[in-house]
Amino acid sequence: MQAGKPILYSYFRSSCSWRVRIALALKGIDYETVPINLIKDGGQQLAIIEYLEETRPTPQLLPQDPKKRASVRMISDLIAGGIQPLQNLSVLKQVGEEIQLTWAQNAITSGFNALEQILQSTAGIYCVGDEVTMADLCLVPQVANAERFKVDLTPYPTISSINKRLLVLEAFQVSHPCRQPDTPTELRA
Amino acid sequence: MQAGKPILYSYFRSSCSWRVRIALALKGIDYETVPINLIKDGGQQLAIIEYLEETRPTPQLLPQDPKKRASVRMISDLIAGGIQPLQNLSVLKQVGEEIQLTWAQNAITSGFNALEQILQSTAGIYCVGDEVTMADLCLVPQVANAERFKVDLTPYPTISSINKRLLVLEAFQVSHPCRQPDTPTELRA
Numbered sequence: 001m002q003a004g005k006p007i008l009y010s011y012f013r014s015s016c017s018w019r020v021r022i023a024l025a026l027k028g029i030d031y032e033t034v035p036i037n038l039i040k041d042g043g044q045q046l047a048i049i050e051y052l053e054e055t056r057p058t059p060q061l062l063p064q065d066p067k068k069r070a071s072v073r074m075i076s077d078l079i080a081g082g083i084q085p086l087q088n089l090s091v092l093k094q095v096g097e098e099i100q101l102t103w104a105q106n107a108i109t110s111g112f113n114a115l116e117q118i119l120q121s122t123a124g125i126y127c128v129g130d131e132v133t134m135a136d137l138c139l140v141p142q143v144a145n146a147e148r149f150k151v152d153l154t155p156y157p158t159i160s161s162i163n164k165r166l167l168v169l170e171a172f173q174v175s176h177p178c179r180q181p182d183t184p185t186e187l188r189a
Numbered sequence: 190m191q192a193g194k195p196i197l198y199s200y201f202r203s204s205c206s207w208r209v210r211i212a213l214a215l216k217g218i219d220y221e222t223v224p225i226n227l228i229k230d231g232g233q234q235l236a237i238i239e240y241l242e243e244t245r246p247t248p249q250l251l252p253q254d255p256k257k258r259a260s261v262r263m264i265s266d267l268i269a270g271g272i273q274p275l276q277n278l279s280v281l282k283q284v285g286e287e288i289q290l291t292w293a294q295n296a297i298t299s300g301f302n303a304l305e306q307i308l309q310s311t312a313g314i315y316c317v318g319d320e321v322t323m324a325d326l327c328l329v330p331q332v333a334n335a336e337r338f339k340v341d342l343t344p345y346p347t348i349s350s351i352n353k354r355l356l357v358l359e360a361f362q363v364s365h366p367c368r369q370p371d372t373p374t375e376l377r378a
Contacts, residue, residue, distance in 0.1 A: 046270070047262035054255045066243045073236035081235070081270035086280065094292070095284070103283070 006031045012180035012187075015084055015141030021175030022137045023049045027056045035182030046080050049134055061134045068129065071122045075115065075135035079142045083111035087145060104149040112146070112156050119158040126162055132169070140166050144177070195220045201369035201376075204273055204330030210364030211326045212238045216245045224371030235269050238323055250323045257318065260311045264304065264324035268331045272300035276334060293338040301335070301345050308347040315351055321358070329355050333366070 008024065010017040010033050024031055029052070053061050062069045085091070086107035092100040122128045127135035143163040146153065153160050166172050173179070178189040197213065199206040199222050213220055218241070242250050251258045274280070275296035281289040311317045316324035332352040335342065342349050355361050362368070367378040 047259050047266050050262050051255055051259040054258065066240055069243065070236050070240040073239050077236050077270075081266075081274055085270055085274040091275065094295070106283070 007034055008032070009034050009036050010180065010182070011036055012177045012183040015145050016080075018141040018144075018175055018177060019046075019080075019137045020048050020052075021180075022140070022171050023052050023061060023134075025171035025175050026059060026061065026132065027052060029056060033181050035180070046076060046134075049137065053134070059132075061132070061137070063128065063131065063133065071118075071128050072133045072135045075118060075122070075127055076138045078111060078115055078118070079135075079138040082114075083107055083142060084145070086111075087149065101149060104145075105151050108142075108146045108149060108151050111142075112151070112159060116156045116158055119162065123158055123162060125165060132166070132171075136162070136166050139163060140172055196223050197221070198223050198225050199369065199371070200225055201366045201372040204334050205269075207330040207333075207364055207366060208235075208269075208326045209237050209241075210369075211329070211360050212241050212250060212323075214360035214364050215248060215250065215321065215326075216241060218245060222370050224369070235265060235323070235327075238326065242323070248321075250321070250326070252317065252320065252322065260307075260317045261322045261324045264307060264311070264316055265327045267300060267304055267307070268324075268327040271303075272296055272331060273334070275300075276338065290338060293334075294340050297331075297335045297338060297340050300331075301340070301348060305345045305347055308351065312347055312351060314354060321355070321360075325351070325355050328352060329361055 006024075006029065008017070008020060008031050010021065012035070049061065062072055087104040092104060095103045119127060124130040126132055127139055139159070140163055143153070143159065176189075177183060178187055195213075195218065197206070197209060197220050199210065201224070238250065251261055276293040281293060284292045308316060313319040315321055316328055328348070329352055332342070332348065365378075366372060367376055
């Protein structure tokens with residue numbers, strides 16, 4: 001391992017780890033992955049992304065304009081603080097096996113109802129305008145969770161089309177859960 | 190209403206509204222309160238605080254040093270993304286009356302177990318060092334929620350003593366839920 005190379009403690013399936021992997025890929029930061037089979041609390045990985053933004057400012061993951069920055073953070077927080085924490089593994093264990101699918105679907109659809117409306121006023125090619133921002137890093141992993149929990153995405157055309165445009169980008173590809181060191185063989189792609 | 194005076198859509202009891210009220214008080218920003226009897230998702234109010242920090246930088250709610258800023262954001266996100274969303278009113282309604290107290294207590298104690306440990310390495314007088322930061326704005330409202338849900342705070346001496354030192358500060362006093370325009374008479378103090 002190279003001296004000073006950052007280490008990411010990562011879980012292939014975690015949407016929180018994935019957000020950080022996209023940021024690292026976008027900023028071209030080489031890192032070691034140490035897989036941990038554990039899902040951490042949702043919000044905390046945004047602190048890593050803000051840290052990366054401050055120490056490695058290029059490419060920018062936050063717009064210059066304070067109002068646009070607030071939009072980016074509002075969308076990021078809606079996902080990382082308002083949706084993901086309600087459908088993560090530890091919460092689903094607590095609610096019990098019989099209702100956990102319905103619980104996760106409810107958490108995601110009520111969040112996506114709000115998100116779809118917000119995006120209709122902020123989106124360009126991506127979540128806020130035409131540049132990839134922190135909000136996009138949160139969107140793609142959350143849509144993947146929605147698909148895993150079989151949420152019908154038809155009512156969310158803006159979310160779906162932004163997600164499609166992001167998924168083809170290199171940084172979103174290399175960071176994808178199906179391509180991580182700890183991805184089980186049967187889930188690789 | 191004065192032209193350009195910001196409006197805060199606030200709910201006296203919401204820990205998310207309280208965080209923002211502390212920030213507004215610290216920065217000496219005069220505002221109108223429009224009470225709304227509704228609890229919004231936890232994380233989103235951090236976008237407002239980051240916006241205030243960028244547009245009204247004095248006094249600073251984030252340290253200069255990127256590593257310390259990351260500590261502040263990690264603590265803030267742990268509370269706003271890892272604890273509060275699991276014990277807010279809409280989630281408690283969903284889990285049902287019989288178990289909601291236990292549910293809220295579990296969410297808070299597992300979060301506080303992590304938080305107490307983190308604070309032991311970051312705290313000075315306040316959460317991170319000796320200046321009031323965004324992390325402190327998140328701490329005090331969350332401790333108030335813990336008390337409301339009758340969580341035993343004995344295992345959290347660092348959390349408790351920082352909370353006590355913060356509660357005496359002017360900005361935390363004026364923003365307190367017991368002193369808001371929509372506070373019911375019986376809860377005023």
